[in-house]
Amino acid sequence: MKAAIITIGDEILIGQIIDTNSGYIAKALDRIGIEVKEMLSISDDKQAILDTFALMQDTVDVVVITGGLGPTKDDITKKTICDYFEDTLIRNVEVEAHVIALIEKALQREASQMNKDQALVPSKCVVLPNEVGTAPGMWIQKGQTVFVSLPGVPYEMKYLIDHQVVPKIVKEYKRPFIIHKTVLTYGQGESVVAERIEDWENDLPSYIKLAYLPAPGRVRLRLTAKGTDRQFLETELERRLTSLCLLIGDIVVGLDEEETLEVVIGRLLTQKNKTIATAESCTGGKIAQVISGVSGASNYYKGSVVVYATEMKTKLLEVSLSTIEAHSVVSAEVAKEMAINCQKIFETDYAIATTGNAGPSKGDSDAAVGIVFIALATPDGVIVEEFNFGQPREKVIDRAVGKSLEMLQKEILKNVL
């Protein structure tokens, strides 16, 4: 089964909004064995929509469309669907009752005519009820292809994908198996990893595909197997993974599908009943964001301080003024004090601290752009490392976040194994 995902909206084409809907839909379809062939973002323009529908017709089994379902004039998806399917809009009484109730409850006012017109749907479509918004999803077939139209508001789209679209596809279609395994490596670049596994890679069968996903400091290797015999695919993937780990076991840190470093760390901390907090300067809260983004993080993540202003390092984190004056605010000594004091304040087992200059211009210190000190307080003491991450700014921040997590994982393993 093949799918395409279409996002409708000029705000995406002028770069005003980043399309995150397509990624969510792709992941949901991938999980049930549907291969997404293409994602497209197109204009709120009738002809562009019609052309794209025609291009997808009978080349994929499912087309998922988001956007253009609002009540205003620039939302033309519904009318265009009627044109494409030679259909007319009819009023759906269940949807209208839902819209009226929702507006009354949420906004304490009566639904306007424009609100009520959200209940107008193409007569040939199956309505997918939207419990969390006013625009319903629509499921409508032509030839070999089902077109599914969803609102573009992310949480409404997610609700409809999870509660309506995926269950309906699972019920109505037979699908092959797609299995991914992702191996997370760190410390070596893409080309070095590739050279080390060259023979292994050349020996892969045609139904197993390898992809390299490089990020600063780490490379993920994704193996994808596709076929009809799930048992066979699983066994074969496991066999290949084992031989891969024999080759590069020294740099492999995780094995599961979604095993990012922060997920691995989260599991380790939970298992060992350990806690963590962060004190960040140049990384501006991004380490906290990455750690707290893992589901279940409240079990081990106690909180963070972001000390943008230098004086806050002394005040909030009790870094001594004499340390700052003797060594500068970007220094190993300040990073160490930040980490130790953060560990004390939050009463955690571990604390990460960063101080550095991410650029583009020099800050409160004389440190060159790219210099970052990362300190890690552990139950056994504190370690600190100096890095030069170069530039630009976002690379410095990303690499500092990556290195912090690497240091943390190494130390946790040392302490708990």
Next chain:
Amino acid sequence: MKAAIITIGDEILIGQIIDTNSGYIAKALDRIGIEVKEMLSISDDKQAILDTFALMQDTVDVVVITGGLGPTKDDITKKTICDYFEDTLIRNVEVEAHVIALIEKALQREASQMNKDQALVPSKCVVLPNEVGTAPGMWIQKGQTVFVSLPGVPYEMKYLIDHQVVPKIVKEYKRPFIIHKTVLTYGQGESVVAERIEDWENDLPSYIKLAYLPAPGRVRLRLTAKGTDRQFLETELERRLTSLCLLIGDIVVGLDEEETLEVVIGRLLTQKNKTIATAESCTGGKIAQVISGVSGASNYYKGSVVVYATEMKTKLLEVSLSTIEAHSVVSAEVAKEMAINCQKIFETDYAIATTGNAGPSKGDSDAAVGIVFIALATPDGVIVEEFNFGQPREKVIDRAVGKSLEMLQKEILKNVL
């Protein structure tokens, strides 16, 4: 001039990575008057790439392609470009020298053969030097269409867009003018706004297009004018904007192109030399992130505390235990103490605090899912409001962030006008 943006990579099609490159490129092209007709994400598959190139050939002037330029086997863009343009790869000596120097400097080792092969480029292409990475950009023409291929690593892509692609397009092409004006409104829903401006909207000329960009609590109205006479377009847009503001001036909070609420707030704080800090519980640092994401935020943003664990509210923010016991951790009283103490600790003019239950399950308090208290400490005292943002979790967080900023803007205006 029309453009298309193509992203190559299976990691996007299975939802493992969100494509943020296309948005950046779209914004850069829009700024120089190039209209992006379509964005596509396609597979690392030779035939898919060839088909897409053929589809774009002579229908747009510029095709910008990212991804697939790494040194490993799954990176097939270069070979596919050779097939499409009936070309062969040759070694570019300048690029090779750059790669060798970069690897030596960054990694303190010699470049491998795989590194050096980054210098292989199609003979017909113009090389776009990449100062921040090993894979060069490529500019190659066929018929009426220029194909520009860039690496997918975001900061390398951004470097090449800013320093190579945009300057080259500006030098070599005549372009029309596209002007956007965005009006930010808040407090009323999309359909209410639409009804209020219906006559005004119907009266817009064909060369001015209106789009509604709704978000929880606010609606942005984007006007786009396109044509060859810049002066005429500017005047006409201004005239339409003035009449729009006469209609809905009571809910308009900003007028500029990129005027989000956080940008408006940043400008107000900078102008008046006021500062801000945040103390967040249920919003988990997102308010800090939104505020500090504005360029120049270090002028007014002092930092934040994220108090995930209840005990940290007492310890780090000195919220009194008796307040928590008397009123529960999700209460107006706790929010007020958090804000006042945050203002004191960071020595700022303003401080925002949030406490609530974003769901999906109940936390340390008995508050229903969706209940959020937002407190704002100002130079004149502290205000607090209670909200029920319903569910799901991300909607609760987004609306809490939006409401916090609205409350802040209102208070700043009150104090400084």
